[in-house]
Amino acid sequence: MRVVVAGATGLIGGALLPLLKARGHHVVALVRDEAKAVDADEVVVADALDPVAVRIALRAARPDVVVHQLTALRQMSADALEATARLRTEGTANLIVSAREAGAGKLVVQGISFATAPLGAPVLDEDAPLYLDAPDPTWARTVQAVAEMERLVLGTPDIAGTILRYGTLFGAQTQYDPDGPFGARVGRGKMPIPESATGVTSFVHVQDAALAALAAVDSEVTGVFNIADDEPAEGSTWLPEYARMLGAPPPRVLPGDIAEKVLGWFTHHQLTAMRGARTDRARAELGWKPTVSWRRGLASG
Template sequence: MRVLVAGATGLVGSALLPLLRARGHHVTAMVRDGSRTAEADEVVVADALDPVAVRLALRAARADVVVHQLTALRQMSADAMETTARLRTEGTANLITAAREAGTRKLVVQSIAFATAPLGGPVLDEDAPLHLDAPDPSWARTVQAVAELERLVLGTPDIAGTILRYGTLFGARTQYDPEGPFGARVGRGRMPLPEDAVGVTSFLHVDDAATAALSAVDSEVTGVFNIADDDPAEGAAWLPEYARMLGAPEPRVLDAEMAQRVLGWFTNHQLTAMRGASTDRARERLGWKPSVSWRRGLASG
């Protein structure tokens, strides 16, 4: 098949390209910066927020399948989060319009598994409600953009849609790389632990995210799928273990009020209230399973 990967030089996109080519697909990489290299059969340059450029790119690619891995999260800044929200809304709409015109038959799109509302059990499936009314405006904007992305993809009747809700990514160049922002903070002993650290994180190695996208490209199955490792863990379990892996001091414990002040809303939410993700649907319907647990790979980069 002819496959276009939007976001081809990102964490997941760059891991996915060689897998697609090894499977025998003709791969077109859509990149915003023409100076960046991509392991693809063809490269097209387009800003996903420019509808004309996207239309021209998809017309040139003649793709059967479009894989949407667009984010701007190389740095976890407010500007990057806002740009990512726009890529999930405006960028997705541009890709869908262009894909319909180009005769594309399927979309495989990156979403996130940890956007669910902190309700119910510690591990939730794909039918759980999203945290659309999160008290933090930045996170509410993120979740609302995720909801719009999924609505657009699943609401396009003439193109099949597969949503991959990735868990919290780890591996080289992620936030959890020992040299990344989160990893470096843990390594220096500067990441405290809230006293009520019962929030559950479902991690996902970048390479496993790529194999899930490959499975989705090759499968006729559509719908929404959580993609994460087999070991959802409370903050009280994974953060001290991560510090131990890095040879860092045991995280100091803070009371609830101080923890939110020091950690910021999102990290405190992750450690105290977030829910993990059930991956039964992906196993049963996509035939996908993870290969790397956070316990083995979180500190390896």
């Protein structure tokens, strides 16, 4: 098949390209900057927020499948999250319109599993409600953009849609790389922990995320799938263990009344209230399973 990967220079997109080629697909990388080297059979250039450019690029690519791995999350800043929200809404809409015009039959799109509301069991499946009314405006905007992206993808006639809700990415060049922003802070002993750290994080290695995208491209199954490792863990478990792996001192414990102020809303939410992700559906329907646990790979990059 002819497979277009939008976001081919990103972490998951870059890991996916050689997997697709090894499977025998003709791989077309859709990039914004043609100067960046990519391991693809062809390269087409377009800014996903430019509908005309996307239309021209996909018309030239003639895809059977379009894989949407577009984000702007090299840094977890408010600006990066807003840029990613636009890619998930405007960018997705542009890709869908152009993919239909180009004759594509399938979309595989990157979502996030940790956008669920902090309600119910510690580990949730794909039917759990999203945290659309999160008290933090930046996170509410992020989740609302995810919901709109999923609505667009799953509601488009004539194109089969698959949403891969990835867990928290770890591996080389992620936030959790020992040299990444979060990893470096933990390694320096500068990441404290709330006294009640019962929030659950489901991690997924970049390579496992790419393998899930490969499975989705090759499968006739559609719908929404959580993609994460087998060991969802409370903050009180994974953060001290990560510090130990890095040879750092145990995290300093923060009193509950100051924890959010010190950590910021999102990290406090992750460590105290976030829910993990069940992956039974991806195993049963996509035939995918994780190969790397955070316990083995979180500190290795």
